[in-house]
Amino acid sequence: MNARTSRVLQCSAGLVAAGLVLTACGSSDDSSSSGASKSPSFSGRGPITFAAAKDSSGVVQKVIDGWNKQHPKEKVTFVQLPSDVNQQRQQMIQNAETKSDAYTVLSLDAVWTSEFAAHQWIDQLPAAQFPLDKMLKPVVETTKYRDNLYAVPQSSDGGMLYYRSDLLKKAGVSAAPTTWAEMRAACAKVEKLPEAKGMSCYAGQFQKYEGLTVNFSEAVNSAGGVVTDAGGKPDVDTPAAKKGLDFLVDSFKDGTIPKEAITYQEEEGRQAFQSGKLIFLRNWPYVYSLAEKSEVAGKFAVAPLPGLTGAGSSTLGGHNVALSSFAKNKATALDFIKYFTNHDSATTFLKEGSAAPPYADLYDDQTLAKQYPYLPVLKKSILNAVPRPRVVQYGDVSSAIQQEAYAALNGDKSSTQALKDLQDALQKLSAQ
């Protein structure tokens, strides 16, 4: 019985090996025939579609309308996807798997670029035709796979530290903290105030989901560590990374982070901050305008994320637009991508949809800074930002990070053990 099982196993292992050989041959043939490594030709004009989640401001439709007015024969239809990110990705992958031409231009989350490019679901784009040099460098990096351009930045995003400026002032803390130690010290002072009774010091996003990957990476990067090194190799089992993770673990232990923060996603954290339960909150720029309409209006400010010894680094968010490989009318699509990502469109997205622009100069614009007082801080945050690992199997990498970080935060594993296991898991993934 056992002998037979093992023979079956051997047999299938042989098949796998054979499969791999075949695969290798097959793919080299493909790349030469499709010529994807060179510049593909963009031919065909006519109506196309743009697939993205709906935006409540309606600014995307407005920008598309602008294009449609100029190009009545090459109209763009806005295909609205579900607001849930995972469902967006699932819809796009389904359409790619069936080689459907339903979506022409795709709005991709910044972390999906490598996966979509490696599967050849999106076309390589001619880098020279886009004003990439005017955009923030870290943002442009998220659009490349193996040094080739596969997408163009539409918007960016970076984490910021929201803090209760009123309480800090009252407690005699003059400036926003730039290190974790300063943040704790500020909390200690604020918590002595009578109006700060029952408040907790800090929270971010620690539920087991993509937000935890973001917060874990930020902690590691802010302590001088890395998740993956410059060459893309995992290097997370280091003293620096441990200091970063320990900041989170210890904060949970000593109550600096309230224990319910383990269930927080962006919205729960925002809620806790707005109802006066938190002194400091790590969150995205979208919170600013919403908090302005809440109980803490006028009582808060933003600063760059703190770190171990100096300013910390944020993780990059944002969206890029790419061209589906299976689409028709690619010439129109390429022109539309240029239009959709140009300076004017980015200005409109910022003004009417409060989307962080990829263009550097917009952050220094005085009138815009009046409308969005957080812009200078956000620029610092994005310029200091570190992209999440740019790997083909991003989903698996992120799952592994969530798995180990969550175990460490819950106290199921020591931070040393968690980082060691994470390093093993990431190495296994990158070996595949």
Added chain:
Amino acid sequence: MATRTPPETAADRPPGPASGRAGRPPAPEKARRGRKSATAGTGRMAALLVSPTLLVLTVVVLYPTIMALRESLYGTKGLDPKTGFISDTEPFVGLQNYTDIFGEAGERFWNAFWNTTFFTVVTVGLETVIGVAMALIMHKAFSGRALIRASILIPWAVPTAISGLLWRWIFNSDGIANALIGHQVLWTTEGFHAKVAVIIAEVWKTAPFIGLLVLAGLQVIPKEVYEAARMDGASPPRQFWHITLPLVKPALLVAVLFRCLDALRMFDLPYLLVGAQKSSVETLSMLAQNEASNVRFGPAAAYAVVLFVYVLLIALGFVRLLGADVVGDAGGPGRKKRRWASKRNRVEVSA
């Protein structure tokens, strides 16, 4: 209330104008003669009647299922380190996706397997009890029937996606559930409480399903059966146990069977309520979805096939254990037996 007026219950209200009791059977006692013999004519007619259903099922379910079976024999597309592209073709790996379940990838699979089984047993058990209770109360209650029926429909009618969000809200760390119990439980973290949250939400949503089907079953029980039992002086619990239960058994079994099939494929609720990749609540469907979303269609299909086989075995076992006569029993004696159950029970009761 008057909205739902099946012939039987019409009997216990003041005689209405539209009462259709003309066709009521005098009693199912007599006339067991004349079973139609299986002729070529009935065979053709049966084929005619059955084929549209089979056609729809073949197109939508059977074809994709076979595709998935095929898919489960293929591995994940490989990455060519030179070009950086994923290959176009999937390697044929034979049964490796299945054997992996017993190897390295197995831990997660078996965890999901036990979660699925646990959820099914507990939720379907609770639903059956609550559902039958609901049906009995609805059947007995004469005033306010419309209200009960409307309210019982609501949990079932709320779209699963919305009810997942609603329950996540209720089980939020600052949500109403914690406010009510006056103690902060972090429901959406790993642990047994996460299972409890899923079970509460699932039972709330689907107990009405059983309730509705059992109520329908109660409504087709001839009133005479009860009257006879009452004359025989049977106590209400005995009436329930010896008359009601055997007579609603077919409807109840079908309801429970289909609840089992759904519960074994449970996906949305734990996914929305607690979240993906939480080992406390991960079910087999979630695992298959997770693999597919990471573009590993082969293993995803293999998990789906294993789940299919598991469900099939449970369904067959269920039918075997709890009464084969739900399965059409090839027309034979089972059916007669059941229809005679009322008579037999009456004898038992009076005895």
Added chain:
Amino acid sequence: MTATVKWRTWLLYLGVAAVVAYCLAPFYWMLVSSLRRTSDIFDTSLLPAPVSFENYRAVFSPSQGFGRALLNSLIVAGTTTVLALLLATFTAYAMARLEFRFKRLILTLIIATSMFPVVSILVPLLKLFTDIGWINTYQAMIVPSMSFVLPLAVWNLTTFFRQMPDELEQAAMIDGCTRGQAFRKIIIPLAAPGIFTTAIIIFIAAWNEFLIALSMTNRPSIQTAPVAISKFAGASQFDTPFGSQMAAGVLVTIPLVIMVLLFQRGIVAGLTAGAAK
């Protein structure tokens, strides 16, 4: 004697109250949440204060296309219910009344089709429907929905039909009715509660179907209500519009329940009237 009767009545009322409370309490929370302002959506007070219809206005803002989506849902769920009920009645009749070979096998096959996880048949189905040009059509939602409900409908109706005495039918046939007429005039009215309950369950299942409806459509003009709700957007990708989702949940549930109650009156009356002839 009368005391126990009274006591029993009270117990029954208590039971009714318990059932209603059990079913409605979470729904009440949904209703309350939908009536809060976005800014105090996290409240846990039992009454919304102040009551705000902001979320309902958001649901019906023209950009959401929610009215159209409700109509589409009605078309899809209505057609599915009628067709599936028709096919299931035919099949169930054959299963309950006719003698033929492979009956058990066919019943097993039918139920086996509801054993495969829906997430796993999605991609092959999408491929198929893309090939035959069914994307953005009603049938791309109706046919899968039918196939999801048919197993339950067939099994359920079979048990109900088999509970009906066939001597009545035979008597009618002796009186000169055809087999079809006998079935329609005798069995269907008697099995009305079962048929009606099956119809409710089919309708609700089709009304709430999401995954297929999402994958097979990409135009707002054809999307169903659950798909429209999934596209509700907040101020950013992180901002979940919980209030309007709850409002939409109330809006898709209440009409459904009212409609079922209304139809029930009509259908049951019609069926029993038919039987009286």
